[in-house]
Amino acid sequence: MARAGIGGVARAFRSTRRTRTAPAALGRLSHRADICRVLARPRVALARSPPVPARGRALAARAPRAVSGAGERRSRTLPALIVLGILNHTALTGSRVTVSLYALSLGASPFVVGTLMGLYSFLPMWLAIGAGRMSDRVGVRGPMLAGCCGIAVGAVLPRIFPGLPVLFAATSLIGLSFMLFQVGTQHATGALGAPADRPRNFSLLALGYSVSGFTGPLTVGLLIDHASFSATFACLALLPLAPAAVLARGWLALPRKRPANAPATASGVADLLRNRHLRRVFIINGLLSMAWDLHTFFIPIYGANLGLSASLIGVILAAFAAATFVVRLAMPWIARRFAEFEVLTAALFVAGGAYALFPFVASVAPLMMLSFTLGLALGSAQPMVMSLLHSIAPAGRMGEAVGVRMSVINASTFAVPLLFGAIGSSVGIGPVFWLVGAGLAGGGFFARRR
Template sequence: MKVFKVVCICTIYVLMIMGTRPTVSLFAHELGASINHIGLITSLFSIIPLLFAIPLGKKIDHLNSKITLLLGGYLGVLGIVLPGFFPNFLGLYLSQLIAGSAQTVLILSAQDYIGRISTKKNRNQYVSWFSFGVAVGTLAGPLFSGIIADLFSFQITFLILAGIGFISCIIIHLVPNEYPIKSKKSPIPTSKTKSTFVDLLKIPSLRLALLFSALILFAKDIYLTFFPLLGLQFGYSNSTIGLLLAINGIASVIIRFYLAPITNRFGTFNVFIGSMIISCVAYIALPFFPQIVIACIIAFILGIGLGIGQPLSISLTIDNAINGRVAEALGIRLTVNRLTQVITPAIFGILANLIGLIYIFLVSSTVIALGTGIAGHNKNNRKTDVMEDSRVKSI
């Protein structure tokens, strides 16, 4: 079945990518980088996607799926293998730039592929399977890389992860090609000029999906970038840090099995709000409990919060995109995500040097709470507008 092949590809590919995210921070620390330098290095992962995700998504809408999947796959392997052959800052810089760009190409292509082979009826199910595969790769990657780094070295870890990523490239060759969907007329009135991504941003529910996606990625990137450094302060080994990141990923996988009944009962928006509240509480507790058992519990709770939002934001983006422009809408989502991932480690790395690593997690909790409040306010305003419109029509 097509969808399971894509899920398998993304699981292996994400394992490779996510295995390197904490490894980059720890390897840079071993090379003598300061916290703000580490923040700048990790921000390079998202700098090129930030600039080109929207035009890239627009291009993917008009290309055969297999071309872009193969491009993202092989380019990602190239990026990850570089620090293995060049174990220095230059190798890390180039690796982050190439791997970040490649991941954007592959994930955008995979999400668009899901959009092409799915219908309105089974789309949430397909996206749920896709997100499940990503979550499995997310939990397995850090655990695997932590064990390999303890057994061998960071240099060997990059080489082994690149070898694993190469397997996903082989599977891509077995995936049937899907041709572009013909674009239909936009339901939103446009001028005679060429359509732009601004047309998509006029959709209120799409804007809300983008805001939630940014909040989730912000919380996730803080954890992946700075928790390994906090773990070193607590005296954890690389394997222990990898284990805690894996527990976080396990929670994200488990919660996906209950996502459909939860959203059916409480509604998508309320579930989003709940997931953000859970994340806020976890971030407040995280720096004050270095005991390994309590740290595992906090990592699991945080994984539940972060695991809920990501698949829902993808589904909302696909559902609210104009038909034939799904990849472009997903490109906008990725641009917002990458902007978050560029700003977050760079600014918070500098902030960590000023106020200390522990307080970074408290500031992060405040940012998540403010963003959630803004989303709730906008949602309430939309409800009020709809009620007023219905009253006017009834007069």
């Protein structure tokens, strides 16, 4: 009898494990609730509690993918965000080239063209923080969808209303709309996966933008030469429609509004800046953004002073773009072996050294090498800045932190040409390079400090 009783208990235990294992292997809870097996003689009787739907259970009690297919939607979110970002960024970069060439064809002065380019960053410089707070408050899907629609409208305006005045409205709207999309995209990318996955995720997103940064100007150049400005604006307006459709249908698992128990944002940006770790990231981000914008602005001027042709200056700039693409391919490997601040420290020192050497070279090959080196340094830094930002930002204020970063970037894009252009006009380009190199080296020591 004792042996039979023990055998019954063993059979009951094995039966229980089979009952629980099969549904769990499918990634969901069984609709049959917990089963209590009560020994009665040598056999086992079943006592069942009423079925409880998975929807009524706490999230902690649910197995993976038990939440209405969210696992499948989340797995496709990052690749989709990269593709949507490429389409919208292609529209942005393509519109910059198209607007500038169209304005020149209408007889606009270089000052007017510079003003149009500055308008891409002027409104985002002031409104990015508010956009970040909005993404925290209402979720990212709505702002991203509004951004896609705004890019399309801004791109089609010159097609509907030809002429110079409409370009001021178009550039302002495109810049503001892309900022809305970008804040939401970076917020969503940081929310995907574990913290250890963030450097890789942001590297892949930045890699996509490297592709669109190359294809946008190239594509519109071909369209302008073989079609017309009007057709080019129409094609640019079509690019954001696919992202808008994806976002409108809700096909992606995107961060929703801030949880009810998250801290309020009434204290404003000053509260974020009082966090010394966040402040450190913002300062480093500002230095890196300054270095990036200065290269774009001053290399054509420096090359022209050396007597280089436009095509050779383009080759030097292309070396920088190629380096950012190459280093972002390697970023998943780099992120597994080095901490964020280690990469940022190295990037600042290398970029500072490259800027210090620029005034000493006057031929194409060395300039290409320095430009490529600078691209490696600056291209490796952006994913690490975004990873740190998402790790340090207070709960429920990720969008606001991203907005502060976007404000810093747009302020740099707007102010660097004005400030360093004035310095270069008075003392020459060489001292500007040395001044920036010293600032970046100082930033390297600042980033290395614990």
